[in-house]
Amino acid sequence: MKIGNIYIISGPSGVGKGTIIAELLRLSQDIELSVSATTRKKRNGEEDKKNYFFLSESDFSDHIEKNNFLEWCDVHQHRYGTLKNEVEKRNEAGIDVILEIDTKGAFKVKKQKPDAIMIFIMPPSLEELRKRLENRGSEKREIIEKRLNQAEIEIEDSKDYDFIIENNIISETKEALESIIKDKSQATGDNHVN
Numbered sequence: 001m002k003i004g005n006i007y008i009i010s011g012p013s014g015v016g017k018g019t020i021i022a023e024l025l026r027l028s029q030d031i032e033l034s035v036s037a038t039t040r041k042k043r044n045g046e047e048d049k050k051n052y053f054f055l056s057e058s059d060f061s062d063h064i065e066k067n068n069f070l071e072w073c074d075v076h077q078h079r080y081g082t083l084k085n086e087v088e089k090r091n092e093a094g095i096d097v098i099l100e101i102d103t104k105g106a107f108k109v110k111k112q113k114p115d116a117i118m119i120f121i122m123p124p125s126l127e128e129l130r131k132r133l134e135n136r137g138s139e140k141r142e143i144i145e146k147r148l149n150q151a152e153i154e155i156e157d158s159k160d161y162d163f164i165i166e167n168n169i170i171s172e173t174k175e176a177l178e179s180i181i182k183d184k185s186q187a188t189g190d191n192h193v194n
């Protein structure tokens with residue numbers, strides 16, 4: 001029986017991962033997004049259980065104690081984690097799963113799931129990333145500075161990824177991602193991306 005693949009997608013905050021992933025999910029019914037848990041506050045327009053499982057600090061700690069996380073990390077002063085249940089139930093049903101997680105979390109998953117494919121979405125430049133974060137308008141200046149510092153660390157980590165895709169023109173980024181997924185699916189005997 002076929003076991004689903006894991007695609008880890010990382011990239012600095014503001015690089016456009018969300019848009020690209022949403023496009024990919026629309027294309028194929030055999031790929032699903034793992035919903036992470038977080039202790040950060042909901043942003044405008046976000047929904048519980050859809051964007052994240054928005055948890056209290058104590059509920060998050062409960063999940064840690066019960067060993068429910070495949071990985072968890074502190075990111076931007078909040079805790080974020082991938083629930084085993086989100087990934088394993090789908091993989092066992094032959095469904096591919098996308099994890100949109102930071103680089104530290106990605107390395108933790110890769111240790112436990114060596115077949116996971118790590119893909120890094122690279123901004124065209126740090127200046128361009130700053131512009132995108134400022135245009136998003138959802139964070140204060142000091143948070144934008146923190147996210148840019150974090151971006152530099154993540155870009156350094158990306159050298160250990162399987163694939164790096166520069167997100168310049170969104171349609172091209174999407175095509176590059178599709179072809180990675182198609183190649184992997186064909187290698188494992190499936191043809192998921194239409």
Ligand code: 5GP
Nearest residue numbers: 013036037073075080081082100101102105
């Ligand atoms: P945001 O707060 O903007 O939604 O996400 C902030 C960062 O947390 C992003 O870099 C995102 O990839 C990362 N992140 C989201 N979910 C997880 C997770 O489950 N585990 C880890 N390690 N990082 C996550």
